[in-house]
Amino acid sequence: MARTRDTQQSLFFGRDESWLSFNRRVLEEAQDESNPLLERVKFLAITASNLDEFVEIRVASMLQRIEDGYSETAPDGTTLQQTLAAINEDMHEFVAEQGHCWNEQLQPALRKAGIRVLSWDEMDETARKAATEFYQREADPLLTPITIDPRHPFPRVLNKALCLALLLRSKRSKSSTAPVLGVITVPRALPRLVPLPSNGGTHDFVFLHDLIERNAGSMYRGYEILARTAFRVTRNSNLYFQEEESRNLLETVRAELHNRRKGDAVRLEIDQNAEPEIIERLRINFELDESQVFLTDHPVNLSRLMNLYSATPRPDLKDQPFVARELRLNRKSEDLFDELRHRDILLHHPYDSYDGVVGFIQAAAKDPNVVSIKQTLYRTSADSPIFQALTEAAQTKEVTVVVELTARFDEASNIRWAREMEDAGVQVFHGIVGLKTHCKLALLVRRDPDGVVRSYGHLGTGNYNPVTSRFYTDISLLTSDPDITARMHSVFNYLTAHSESDDYSPLMMAPLTLAQGMISLIHRETEHALAGRPARIIAKMNSLLEPSVINALYDASKAGVQIDVIVRGICSLRPGVKGLSENIRITSIVGRFLEHSRIFFFLNGGEEEVYCGSADWMPRNLFERCEVVFPVRDAQIRHRLRYEILSAYLADTVKARRLQPSGDYPHLRDLIPGLAPFSAQDFFIRVAESKATAADIPPAEGPVEAVPLAPPRKAAAKRAKNAAAD
Known part of the structure; x- marks a missing residue:
């Protein structure tokens, strides 16, 4: 049994490990000083939003399956419990990295650029007056303070709602009663960052929850506030219903949306300096293990930093805008x-x-x-x-x-x-x-x-x-x-x-023909290679997870097919394994735009074929969704897809990261020092502006085996060691 598992681990990366690696690549964009400063803030906000979705869907699903008694193993051989434990460890490390990025990198750089998020003590009198007026005019009418006692049970805290928790003691019976908990929900209708007036040419803000916290005493008259802190609960956001039993799907989904807001808690985020008694009371109330409590040294809801990006009129600190190319008709009719x-x-x-x-x-x-x-x-x-x-x-x-x-x-x-x-x-x-x-x-x-x-x-x-x-x-x-x-x-x-229908060709449609159609195209390249004919695969997608497709790619690699897969996010295929996948390169590009296109190129012995469509190579796309992948039959368009678009991605040396057998994703420029900088996304902008053509794309670095392997990062080495120990 152990041998089988070791073999499986040598073939596949875990889905969730791979997703966390993707979000770390997004975080690296926030840390990258070559990106405009406010774009870095945006990337940090995206990592928080991504992590929210991961927790409320993937982590929640694993917790539910463990509770329901499921004991299946993933393609990489790990059990649900092992996967969840590793994920929790990685997430805690990731949250610490997010905090370091905000506290040590972005905040100092923002202040240097004249963009300040101020505490009350840092505000001048003009700013304090404006903040107080905003609170009284906009915030106070929306707030409902709650005190937890036998007559007032703990309120139903909405999913991802930012809240304040306060430890309170009655002034009347100060010596004879234990402290009680107070809870205030921060209104979602108001901006998380409140702009402040400034006479010094800076753009100043204050966090809304800091402003509410400052004025909490006026809502709890008769109480002494012993401690206060911000917190946030993430809940299970999966929809659970049986479509076969639903007489009206629209009404069923509507009802379940209401229930989603009440899903079980799966994560508590709270300031690391919070009073331990507050943390423990919240943990017990939400029925969470200690591993599900995330102590932060940064704002609890980093995704709201997107407001800072949109509310700051500093185009010099953002990506330069460009004008997309309009559709032009060649014929005189304009029809x-x-x-x-x-x-x-x-x-x-x-x-x-x-x-x-x-x-x-x-x-x-x-x-x-x-x-x-x-x-x-x-x-x-x-x-x-x-x-x-x-x-x-x-x-x-x-x-x-x-x-x-x-x-x-x-x-x-x-x-x-x-x-x-x-x-x-x-x-x-x-x-x-x-x-x-x-x-x-x-x-x-x-x-x-x-x-x-x-x-x-x-x-x-x-x-x-x-x-x-x-x-x-x-x-x-x-x-x-x-x-x-x-x-x-x-x-x-x-x-x-x-x-x-008996035949959907030339289309491939999931769940009926797409999986087998794609695998057949991969097998055809394998046969071409074995027969000495030209064989090549280039595939671009969001995620690569389906074992049957990965095994077909492994077979093609062993036959000598040169394979490039451009995968933005999850990738379970392990490249660079001798005798298995040394002819496969996996590239991830995370940049200004979210890579979402799916393009599939097959050399086919010289009779090139290109397909595009809505489906990734994932089980859900191939077997659980209605998807369509279509051929590109026009020769000029096919040439553009292969020799302009795909070639540009393969030539990228600025945003391209190359997946290693260890699971790391170093930048290509670090693997091959001295490469001239070339960004595919910047190139496409120049093409749209008629400033570049396919002739300006530099050649890619060569065959798959020419790319050196990087030593594994500490985190990847630790995962490998833990896997061996298990």
């Missing part, structure tokens, strides 16, 4: 549909404006020749022009929308969209029971001026969200290819009627 009858259009967001996609939907809504529109919606923006276009189109056309109600943390807004669209006459469906609808498809049917009825489609890798499209990298394909659009019709039939 998008006429253009699509002659060529496919590829958009690379955010460098190519998302207005091209919005314009496609809006043109369909307004065009009297368009008779029907079908679209999937997973996430969209609060004031979405796509939503508006679809509701307007429903007045004159057949409009069908498949809304994913269980898109995590967007359930409430999606319920609202679904109801409003139904009221407007849109046919709204919620996809297949038990499967999330994650594919990004829009399909319209049009009677063209020549009398022919044609279909036009948009297929993408990202959500129909004009807001996130400005900082997510994604791919959009606009096409009238009859083979592709016909299969899109089949996909929509599956989503609305569970009607399965």
Whole structure:
């Protein structure tokens, strides 16, 4: 049994270990002095938000499964209990690193730049007066102080709500009664950082909870405040319901959203200088183990530092803005549909404006020749022009929308969209029971001026969200290819009627054909290599976790296939193992934009193929969601994807990190000293501004085996030692 486990550990990294490693790479961006200062603050805030989601979903799920008696092991051979213990240790270390970043790096640099987060003692009289007026005008009317006693039980603290805990003693019976606990919830409706006036040219702020804490005495008259501190509780945010037993999925999700706010506590964050009695009372109340209590030496809710980024008008301390390239039509008619009858259009967001996609939907809504529109919606923006276009189109056309109600943390807004669209006459469906609808498809049917009825489609890798499209990298394909659009019709039939087709090609669709289709493409490269034909795989995605795909990649590597996988986040594949994966490179790029596009290149003996789509190589994408991966058939677009976009990522020496067999992710520039700096994301901006072309991409560093291995970091060495000891 031990031998089997050792073998498994040599093949796979643990999912959660890999995710924590990803968040550490985001933290390194906050620590990187070459990034603009306020961008570093933003990266730190993102690490806190990421960790919140990890705790309330992944950690909460593991705790629930342990409580329910599950005893399964992960692909790396570890049990749930072992995984949870290692995760807790890593998270405590990570929180300490976050604190060091804020206290020792960012705060001093911000003050030097004239951006100050002040305590009460640091404020001058003008600032104190303004802060007091803000408190009295904006905060005090929203506050509800609570004292915990037999008549007033502990309040239901909302998930991730910032609170103040106070240790109180009655002034009337000061000597005969034990201290009681007071709790104040900091209003979410107010900014966490309150701007202050300044006469010295600085941008000054005070934390809202500091301001409330300062004035807590006025809410607890008759009590002596012995101690006070900020705290925050994270709760289990998984939705638990059986879709098969739900008569109305929309109402079930709505009800469970209300229950989510009451989920079991899984983490307590509290100031490390808090009175021990307060910490212990909170821990007992929330029924937490000591390992679930996180003592911080920094603001309890670091994710709110995003307010500092947005509220500080210092463009010199932020990334330089750029203007995305607008969609330009080649034909004189300026008719998008006429253009699509002659060529496919590829958009690379955010460098190519998302207005091209919005314009496609809006043109369909307004065009009297368009008779029907079908679209999937997973996430969209609060004031979405796509939503508006679809509701307007429903007045004159057949409009069908498949809304994913269980898109995590967007359930409430999606319920609202679904109801409003139904009221407007849109046919709204919620996809297949038990499967999330994650594919990004829009399909319209049009009677063209020549009398022919044609279909036009948009297929993408990202959500129909004009807001996130400005900082997510994604791919959009606009096409009238009859083979592709016909299969899109089949996909929509599956989503609305569970009607399965015998053939979805040239598309690959999860959960029916995608996993086997991708594995077959990998096996084909293996066969090419064994036969002495050209073989190469380049795959870009968010996460790589599916064991069957990883094993296929291992087989391809052993056959001599050169493989590059560009994975932003989770990666369970262990590269660089002799006799197994020495022909595989894993690169992670964390930079200004969130890498979200999925692109898959196969050399295929010289007959190159490129696919894009909504799916990562993860079990949930391949087997538990409705996903679509589509071929790029236009030769020019295929060339652009391979020799401009993928080549630029492979040539990156600024933001690229290379996964080591130890699990570390050193910068490529540290592995190969002397490399000229080249940033793929900066290059794409220059391309959008017509200042660069593919000819400006430097060659990548060479074959996989030419890259030296870095010695493991202390943390990775410790994990390996612990794994061996277990």
